Amino acid sequence: MKTQMSVLLIEDNQAIATQIANFLENLGWLVDYSATGTQGVELALNHHFDVIILDLNLPDIDGLKVCTEVKKQAQVNVPILMLTARDAFEDKVKGFGQGADDYLTKPFDLRELVLRCEAMARRPKLHENTTITEGKLKIDKRAYEASWDGEVFKTTKVGFTLLQKLLEEYPYPVSRSELLQHVWGDEPPESNALKSHIYALRKAIDKVAGQQILHTISNIGYQLKALND
Numbered sequence: 001m002k003t004q005m006s007v008l009l010i011e012d013n014q015a016i017a018t019q020i021a022n023f024l025e026n027l028g029w030l031v032d033y034s035a036t037g038t039q040g041v042e043l044a045l046n047h048h049f050d051v052i053i054l055d056l057n058l059p060d061i062d063g064l065k066v067c068t069e070v071k072k073q074a075q076v077n078v079p080i081l082m083l084t085a086r087d088a089f090e091d092k093v094k095g096f097g098q099g100a101d102d103y104l105t106k107p108f109d110l111r112e113l114v115l116r117c118e119a120m121a122r123r124p125k126l127h128e129n130t131t132i133t134e135g136k137l138k139i140d141k142r143a144y145e146a147s148w149d150g151e152v153f154k155t156t157k158v159g160f161t162l163l164q165k166l167l168e169e170y171p172y173p174v175s176r177s178e179l180l181q182h183v184w185g186d187e188p189p190e191s192n193a194l195k196s197h198i199y200a201l202r203k204a205i206d207k208v209a210g211q212q213i214l215h216t217i218s219n220i221g222y223q224l225k226a227l228n229d
Helices: 014-026 037-046 063-073 089-097 110-122 157-169 176-184 193-209
Strands: 006-010 030-034 051-055 080-084 102-105 131-134 137-140 145-148 151-153 214-217 221-224
Touching (some): 006 014, 037 051, 037 063, 051 063, 051 110, 080 110, 102 110, 131 157, 145 193, 157 176, 176 193, 176 221
Parallel strands (some): 080 102
16 A cells, blocks of 8 residues: 555535644645535546545535535546534435445544545545547446447447447457456356347447447457547
């Protein structure tokens, strides 16, 4: 685990914010600070942070709204730790429902805050880019949305999963066995399900692109081409 992390602290209580910031900075961490939700969202969307520490009770917009906006708009899935005096189970359910990755009730031990931040920073699914773009093709992994040159086209969930794998491997072809494993794991379908899903995906993407984008590579599998045309 790296010794230095960048943290965005969104907390309107000056005394608590100072206490947290001083403690983290003494560990060598870089701390950015915002006393409002509006500024916090702006900072989160325009700068990279390893962790966001977010208070729920803010003077302008609720911390839940901040969490929702950051999770929805940020290009990277940055982990969010919510701080709150609300200790009811229902409040925690709301927090996690809006995308929070962890929850700490006030008052708390600053050493526990550090441990939780370090644990979140180690999670592999966090910090991943939520979008993949190659040429005119773009997918949003969180929204399960695909678009060509800004125009959204519909896919099934399986079709989207196949498209994501093909885009991640672009410009190289992906074998049928790789695609089967990626979508269905160790329990592949008995029929021509892959062929059917590829057909539907090809129909959707080729239609919006106005040309053939998804190609069958004989004896190998499938490949995306002409993404910049």
